[in-house]
Amino acid sequence: MNVDLKAIFVTGTAGSGKSLLTSKLLQWYKDTGAFPATLNLDPGSVRLPYEPDVDVRDYIDINTLMDTYGLGPNGSLVMASDMIATKLDEIQSELDELNPDYIIVDTPGQIELFAFRASGPYFVSNLRAEEKVTIFAFDGMLVSAPINFVSISLLASSVKLRLKTAQINALTKRDLVADNLVRIMEWSNSAYALDSALTEEKDVEYSMLSRDLAKSLSKAGFGQSIIAVSSLTMSGMINLMAALSRTVNQGED
Ligand SMILES: Nc1nc2c(ncn2[C@@H]2O[C@H](COP(=O)(O)OP(=O)(O)OP(=O)(O)O)[C@@H](O)[C@H]2O)c(=O)[nH]1
Numbered sequence: 495m496n497v498d499l500k501a502i503f504v505t506g507t508a509g510s511g512k513s514l515l516t517s518k519l520l521q522w523y524k525d526t527g528a529f530p531a532t533l534n535l536d537p538g539s540v541r542l543p544y545e546p547d548v549d550v551r552d553y554i555d556i557n558t559l560m561d562t563y564g565l566g567p568n569g570s571l572v573m574a575s576d577m578i579a580t581k582l583d584e585i586q587s588e589l590d591e592l593n594p595d596y597i598i599v600d601t602p603g604q605i606e607l608f609a610f611r612a613s614g615p616y617f618v619s620n621l622r623a624e625e626k627v628t629i630f631a632f633d634g635m636l637v638s639a640p641i642n643f644v645s646i647s648l649l650a651s652s653v654k655l656r657l658k659t660a661q662i663n664a665l666t667k668r669d670l671v672a673d674n675l676v677r678i679m680e681w682s683n684s685a686y687a688l689d690s691a692l693t694e695e696k697d698v699e700y701s702m703l704s705r706d707l708a709k710s711l712s713k714a715g716f717g718q719s720i721i722a723v724s725s726l727t728m729s730g731m732i733n734l735m736a737a738l739s740r741t742v743n744q745g746e747d
Pocket residue numbers: 506507508509510511512513514515536539602603604666667668669670723724725726727
């Protein structure tokens with residue numbers, strides 16, 4: 495094994511742009527002369543915007559699970575997710591053979607199946623790598639209102655609690671939220687700005703709950719400095735790469 499292997503787990507809600515971001519991280523590292531590889535950990539993925547170097551679908555087949563156990567699409571996805579940890583040895587051997595500098599891990603669309611069941615955290619903690627970091631993708635399209643921003647921040651912090659790695663929060667699809675970007679970045683950079691936006695929520699119960707939650711997250715140092723990126727225009731990508739570099743290389747490249 496490459497003793498300097500850095501593992502980057504790309505997580506986020508369904509459709510938040512994990513797979514496209516994985517393909518762009520791969521290209522970025524290739525362009526800088528490093529040797530990155532991709533690992534697709536989503537047994538349910540049908541089409542990917544990159545050719546995975548290692549693919550969990552080689553070991554777990556959703557259709558076979560459905561036929562063998564008489565499961566529906568959801569039941570088979572749950573079973574497939576629970577099986578990911580059992581394939582760690584095989585996946586590790588493939589990685590050892592490839593011996594990359596970076597392994598970029600594209601995680602399942604259903605974040606709850608990966609982060610909140612036993613298999614995902616087991617995989618993350620037992621994969622052999624020198625440094626590990628999780629990117630959590632805040633779907634730009636889902637955080638247009640301050641309450642939504644708080645609810646996705648909660649999800650991001652739950653993922654951090656479960657995977658227990660360093661975490662970088664990225665706002666994806668920034669090209670689609672152009673009009674709202676300044677506001678979203680304010681909520682992320684200033685607890686005060688977020689709190690005043692939440693006071694404008696008409697329903698008092700939701701306003702109070704979301705303000706309390708936002709305060710707790712802020713007190714715990716969570717949710718600051720979200721990095722806005724677009725995998726389409728590549729805008730902001732240099733900031734994300736710099737944050738990754740600071741986290742996994744202590745800034746050495
Ligand atoms: N405009 C725009 N679209 C994006 C961006 N990133 C992803 N998308 C689109 O969003 C959709 C979902 O992207 P994926 O990369 O498949 O997202 P995912 O999180 O891997 O999705 P699942 O694995 O199905 O949960 C695709 O149609 C992408 O082309 C972006 O930065 N800008």
